[in-house]
Structure formats: structure tokens, C-alpha cells
Amino acid sequence: MTIHDVARVAGVSHQTVSNVLNGRNRVGAAARQRVHAAIDELGYRRHAGAASLRTRRAGRLAYPLGPAERGPSNTILLEYLQALTAAAARHGQHLVLTEDDPAGALRLVRAGEVDGVVLTNVVAGDPRVTVLAAAGVPFACFGRTGPDRPQCWVDVDNQAGTVAITERLVARGHRRIAFLGYAPQGGWDVEREAGYRAAMGSARLTPRVSTPDPEGPQAARAIARLLDGARRPTAVVTGSDVLAAAVCAAATLRGLELTAAPAEAGALAVTGFDGSVVGRLLAPALTTVAIPLAEIAERVIRRVLAEIDGPTDGPGEVLAPEILAGATG
Amino acid sequence: MTIHDVARVAGVSHQTVSNVLNGRNRVGAAARQRVHAAIDELGYRRHAGAASLRTRRAGRLAYPLGPAERGPSNTILLEYLQALTAAAARHGQHLVLTEDDPAGALRLVRAGEVDGVVLTNVVAGDPRVTVLAAAGVPFACFGRTGPDRPQCWVDVDNQAGTVAITERLVARGHRRIAFLGYAPQGGWDVEREAGYRAAMGSARLTPRVSTPDPEGPQAARAIARLLDGARRPTAVVTGSDVLAAAVCAAATLRGLELTAAPAEAGALAVTGFDGSVVGRLLAPALTTVAIPLAEIAERVIRRVLAEIDGPTDGPGEVLAPEILAGATG
Numbered sequence: 080m081t082i083h084d085v086a087r088v089a090g091v092s093h094q095t096v097s098n099v100l101n102g103r104n105r106v107g108a109a110a111r112q113r114v115h116a117a118i119d120e121l122g123y124r125r126h127a128g129a130a131s132l133r134t135r136r137a138g139r140l141a142y143p144l145g146p147a148e149r150g151p152s153n154t155i156l157l158e159y160l161q162a163l164t165a166a167a168a169r170h171g172q173h174l175v176l177t178e179d180d181p182a183g184a185l186r187l188v189r190a191g192e193v194d195g196v197v198l199t200n201v202v203a204g205d206p207r208v209t210v211l212a213a214a215g216v217p218f219a220c221f222g223r224t225g226p227d228r229p230q231c232w233v234d235v236d237n238q239a240g241t242v243a244i245t246e247r248l249v250a251r252g253h254r255r256i257a258f259l260g261y262a263p264q265g266g267w268d269v270e271r272e273a274g275y276r277a278a279m280g281s282a283r284l285t286p287r288v289s290t291p292d293p294e295g296p297q298a299a300r301a302i303a304r305l306l307d308g309a310r311r312p313t314a315v316v317t318g319s320d321v322l323a324a325a326v327c328a329a330a331t332l333r334g335l336e337l338t339a340a341p342a343e344a345g346a347l348a349v350t351g352f353d354g355s356v357v358g359r360l361l362a363p364a365l366t367t368v369a370i371p372l373a374e375i376a377e378r379v380i381r382r383v384l385a386e387i388d389g390p391t392d393g394p395g396e397v398l399a400p401e402i403l404a405g406a407t408g
Numbered sequence: 409m410t411i412h413d414v415a416r417v418a419g420v421s422h423q424t425v426s427n428v429l430n431g432r433n434r435v436g437a438a439a440r441q442r443v444h445a446a447i448d449e450l451g452y453r454r455h456a457g458a459a460s461l462r463t464r465r466a467g468r469l470a471y472p473l474g475p476a477e478r479g480p481s482n483t484i485l486l487e488y489l490q491a492l493t494a495a496a497a498r499h500g501q502h503l504v505l506t507e508d509d510p511a512g513a514l515r516l517v518r519a520g521e522v523d524g525v526v527l528t529n530v531v532a533g534d535p536r537v538t539v540l541a542a543a544g545v546p547f548a549c550f551g552r553t554g555p556d557r558p559q560c561w562v563d564v565d566n567q568a569g570t571v572a573i574t575e576r577l578v579a580r581g582h583r584r585i586a587f588l589g590y591a592p593q594g595g596w597d598v599e600r601e602a603g604y605r606a607a608m609g610s611a612r613l614t615p616r617v618s619t620p621d622p623e624g625p626q627a628a629r630a631i632a633r634l635l636d637g638a639r640r641p642t643a644v645v646t647g648s649d650v651l652a653a654a655v656c657a658a659a660t661l662r663g664l665e666l667t668a669a670p671a672e673a674g675a676l677a678v679t680g681f682d683g684s685v686v687g688r689l690l691a692p693a694l695t696t697v698a699i700p701l702a703e704i705a706e707r708v709i710r711r712v713l714a715e716i717d718g719p720t721d722g723p724g725e726v727l728a729p730e731i732l733a734g735a736t737g
Contacts, residue, residue, distance in 0.1 A: 100519070115511075115515065118515060118518070119511060119514075119515070122518070123518070138521075139504065139521075142505075144489060144490055144493050145490075156486060157485060157486050160473065160489075160505065161473055161474075163505075164473050164505045164506070164507055165507060167505075168506075168507055168512075173504045173505065173506065173516070173521070174504065174505040175468065175502045175503070175504050175505075176471075176489065176492075176493045176496075176502065176503040176504075176505065177493070177497075177502065178493055178494060178497055182444075182448060183497075185448075186444065186447060186448070187502070189447075189451070189452070190429070192467075192468075192502070296691075299691070328657060331661060332660060332661060362625075362628070
């Protein structure tokens with residue numbers, strides 16, 4: 080049984096079979112499917128080791144999955160992993176999970192087990208980027224690497240997201256609009272606050288910002304100060320769906336109605352950021368800034384494959400977020 | 409540079425280096441660490457394909473990750489994935505993510521890319537089990553395969569969990585204890601309800617059970633019926649932390665205090681199931697039944713490695729859950 084048998088049954092050239100088997104990004108979806116069907120039908124079994132000796136490509140990418148990523152605010156990571164798995168499959172690649180230690184990923188690359196590394200939750204000056212870049216390992220990131228670092232990253236335009244959602248509230252007639260974010264864990268927190276401040280400045284409105292620590296009771300206290308203090312805002316822009324859910328719960332507890340438009344009293348508009356399952360579970364549905372996870376996953380896979388073909392000097396890619404219009408803002 | 413150089417620097421035999429490199433489960437943690445340090449120091453690079461041609465072992469396991477697993481109720485999957493990644497690493501293995509299609513996992517096994525498959529959210533009669541068993545592929549499951557199926561599974565004792573937590577509430581003096589679960593998505597839902605019914609029966613108390621559909625507004629309606637109807641229960645045992653969080657929110661909204669012991673009026677005890685991040689975020693802290701994810705992950709990895717060495721006829725393994733004592737029950 081050879082790839083010529085597979086090619087005959089699939090009705091394609093043996094080169095096409097070889098391209099599919101070796102994870103090369105040149106075969107259309109229909110042909111790829113016919114090749115897979117023929118492999119299944121014939122029970123063809125290629126030895127991966129033998130094949131990778133010829134191509135010097137594993138067709139695999141390491142994904143460091145760390146305990147840090149199970150944080151309560153990281154409600155989109157599971158969906159992102161699924162998007163990344165699907166994007167990798169479209170390019171004939173698979174993700175290999177490793178513990179969140181760049182040395183472990185490096186070892187996999189050196190052993191020929193993976194061809195490159197995919198990083199998530201990357202922050203400026205990320206030590207993982209330092210280690211991988213120094214070792215000359217191909218990688219690509221979801222999250223910005225920072226200046227004077229390799230620019231092999233894809234990210235959402237966080238600032239544009241909070242600009243757009245703040246402008247949306249201004250257009251609805253809100254004037255007392257507060258921002259509730261996290262004390263900066265990464266550039267995204269800074270950018271989300273900056274977007275809010277920019278939109279408030281353009282509208283000649285006074286910003287009011289709280290950025291509590293995500294751990295501990297600070298967030299609950301900040302929410303109580305916002306809702307119970309004098310001159311309660313009519314709208315709260317938040318930096319995450321989890322924060323927005325907490326504001327919604329606190330508002331409901333106080334008998335405030337959750338509505339998009341400003342009302343005399345007894346009402347509040349609330350917006351989130353992420354487009355996560357948390358916001359989708361709320362009632363009324365949360366208005367939020369959705370991160371385009373599928374598109375980010377596709378671009379990250381393309382970027383790391385390009386790096387594997389040879390170092391690129393391409394710039395980072397910033398993708399526009401999308402407002403998911405719910406009933407709360 | 410050969411493995412003899414690595415062995416010399418690590419101060420171990422070349423057989424030990426070979427065992428580490430080939431993912432064999434015979435090397436102690438200290439020796440493994442010395443070998444990895446030596447590999448890093450020397451920059452030793454073994455070709456994985458060449459090595460796997462000799463051993464016929466990839467040292468990798470497929471993990472099908474499906475869109476179904478991003479459901480709102482699946483708050484423990486990310487933590488389980490991390491536990492599984494760590495357990496695999498302890499045995500010199502890596503997980504390869506695949507889309508949730510058994511044909512895809514099968515193809516990886518046939519291509520020699522992985523040695524076996526790890527399944528999660530397995531239900532009785534699971535079609536993935538049928539496909540893998542028919543193909544003679546080594547696999548192991550988190551979740552029960554059902555009778556007349558291979559018994560290569562590990563699971564938590566769901567029934568023992570709700571028995572223990574219901575008995576705990578009875579011992580505190582609660583008599584009107586309701587159960588709120590999900591309409592069965594898998595055996596776990598049935599077992600959790602059965603545990604509650606068994607404990608209520610032993611205590612000669614009348615069970616009151618609601619099992620709404622997890623999607624849509626049924627759960628919110630069931631909670632309203634429980635809290636607003638005549639003879640409100642003094643305690644609610646739930647089948648998941650997400651349901652428990654919803655009951656806690658609804659109770660707080662109605663001005664009910666969340667307390668463990670029964671009170672005259674205006675108080676409610678609530679318990680969860682999972683031990684997930686959801687329960688840890690609540691205030692007061694949720695009393696819940698924790699699933700021992702790290703132990704399940706370790707056993708699942710051992711089981712699949714045993715299957716790879718040759719089919720076993722071992723029985724399924726049921727692990728005891730642990731009650732996480734919070735302030736709500």
C-alpha cells in the first residue's frame with residue numbers, strides 16, 4: 080500500500096496526497112477531504128517518523144498551556160483553543176499542549192517534535208518571547224510582544240473597542256459614563272482604558288475610572304462605590320464580561336433596571352469586553368465588545384507557518400473588534 | 409553529539425537517556441530532570457522521526473476537543489486540560505489536540521502521529537468509543553463507556569458526592585431540601601439526582617426534584633418556583649456550580665441570606681457540584697462537591713498507556729469526590 084494507491088482512489092495526483100500528508104498548505108478543502116476519505120477507506124498507514132525524516136517537518140505546533148491561563152477572567156481561552164485547533168487543521172497542522180515553560184517548548188522544537196510555538200496571553204517584554212527568540216525558534220503570538228521584539232503577533236484592537244462602545248453610549252444620550260477595568264495585567268487593560276478616555280475626551284465628557292485588582296474584594300468595593308455614591312453614572316463601560324456581569328448583578332440587587340438608554344433614575348447601562356460565554360448567559364443579554372477569536376486563530380497559525388518557512392519581518396496585525404449588541408448598552 | 413554525551417553530563421546511563429527521550433515510564437523525576445538539563449545545556453537535538461522509527465512509539469496522545477465542550481456548564485474543562493497536560497508530562501507524553509471527530513483521531517493513530525486517544529465527557533454508548541474500539545485503537549476515557557463496552561474509563565463517584573452533601577445538610581438540621589439538576593445530558597446527571605434521592609430516603613425525608621433543560625429559560629423558572637412558591641426549601645442541593653451560582657444570585661435578589669444552617673426565614677443553604685472556578689468566585693464561598701481532576705487526569709493517562717502496551721480487561725475506576733466546605737451549606 081503506497082500513496083499511489085491513495086491517489087488512485089482519491090482521484091488526485093500522488094503529489095497532492097503527499098502535500099496533504101505532509102501538512103503543506105496548498106491543497107483545496109475538497110481534494111483534502113477526498114484524500115482523507117481514501118486513506119480511511121484503504122486503511123492506509125503512513126509512518127509519521129519516516130515521513131518527517133524526508134520532509135523535516137513535524138506538522139505540529141507547541142501550545143504552552145499554563146495554570147495562569149485558568150484565571151477567572153480568562154473566559155475565552157477554551158473557545159480560542161478550539162478556534163486554534165480548527166485553524167491548525169485547515170493548514171494540516173496539530174497543536175501539542177505543553178506545560179507553560181518555554182524550555183519545554185524549546186526541547187520539543189529541538190527534538191523535531193514540533194516545528195514552532197504558538198503563544199497566548201503575551202505581554203510586552205514576555206520572557207517566553209525572549210527565550211524563543213534567542214533560540215531562533217519560529218513562533219507567533221496572540222498578544223503584543225512589545226517594541227524591540229519580534230513582531231510576529233496578532234491582536235485585537237482593544238482601544239478601538241472601547242472607543243466604539245463609549246461612543247455608542249454617548250450617541251444614546253449618556254453623559255455620566257464610568258469605566259471599570261482591571262489594574263493592568265497586560266497591555267490590553269491599558270488600551271481598553273485609553274479607548275474609553277479618548278472617546279470621553281472627544282465628547283468633552285469627564286472620565287471616571289476605577290481599575291481594581293482582579294483578585295480579592297477590590298472589584299466588589301469599586302462597584303459599590305460606583306452604584307451607591309453620589310451622582311451615580313447612567314452607564315458603566317467595563318474591561319471584561321466578568322466585570323460587566325458583576326456590575327449587572329450588583330445593579331439588579333439594588334433594584335436598578337438594566338437598559339441601554341439613560342433613564343431618570345433606577346436604570347443603568349452596562350457594557351462588557353470579550354464576547355465570552357459569560358455575557359451570553361446573562362439576561363438581559365449583555366452589550367459587549369467581541370474579540371474575533373476565529374480570525375485571530377487563523378492569522379496566528381498563518382504567521383507561525385510563515386516563520387517556519389523562514390523569519391519574516393512582518394509587522395504585528397491588529398484586528399478590529401465587533402460590537403455584540405445586547406440590551407444593556 | 410549523541411545520547412552518550414547527554415548521559416555523561418547528566419550522570420546517568422545512556423539507557424536512562426533513551427528511556428526519557430522515548431517517553432518510557434521508568435525514570436524517576438530527579439533523573440528525568442538531570443537528563444533534560446543536560447539536553448538543554450548541550451543543545452542536543454534528536455530527530456523525533458528517526459527515534460520513533462526505532463521505538464514505534466510517538467509519545468503523543470490525541471485529545472479530541474469539540475465545540476460541544478465549550479458549553480456554559482463545562483467550567484472545569486480548561487482546568488482538566490491543564491491537569492491532563494501535567495499528568496502526560498510526568499509520563500513523558502504530550503497531548504495533541506484534534507477536532508472532535510473520531511475519524512480524525514483514528515487517522516492520527518494510523519499515521520503513527522499518536523499512540524492512543526484520550527476522551528472526555530464520555531457518555532454510555534458514546535459513538536466515539538464505538539469507532540475507536542472497532543478500529544482497535546488504544547484509548548481511555550473520563551466518563552463511563554456503558555455496559556458491553558471497553559471499561560477503560562475513570563470517573564468521579566457522582567452519586568457518593570450528592571449523598572455526602574445531602575447528608576451534611578440533614579446533619580445540620582435541614583428537612584426541606586430540594587434538588588436542582590439538569591435534564592440528563594449524561595450519566596453524571598442521573599447519578600447526582602440518585603445520590604440526593606438515596607440520602608433523602610435514608611433520612612425519611614420527602615425529595616423534591618427539578619431537572620430543567622440547561623439551555624433556555626427553564627432553569628431560571630425552576631429557581632423562581634423553588635424560591636417563590638409555598639413551603640420554600642431551607643436548602644437546595646444542585647447538580648453544578650453554575651446552577652448553584654444562579655440559585656445564590658436569585659436568593660440574594662430576594663433578600664435571602666446564604667447560610668449553612670437552617671434559619672427561621674429569610675435564609676437559604678445552597679450547594680454546588682464540580683469544584684469549579686465559578687464556585688470559587690462566589691461570595692460567600694460556595695459549599696460544593698469537588699471533582700478530583702488531577703487524580704482523574706493521572707489515572708486516565710496511566711490507563712491509556714496501559715492500553716497502548718496491550719489491551720487490558722481492567723474495570724472502570726471510580727474516584728471519591730471531596731466536599732469543599734464553603735459558607736453556604
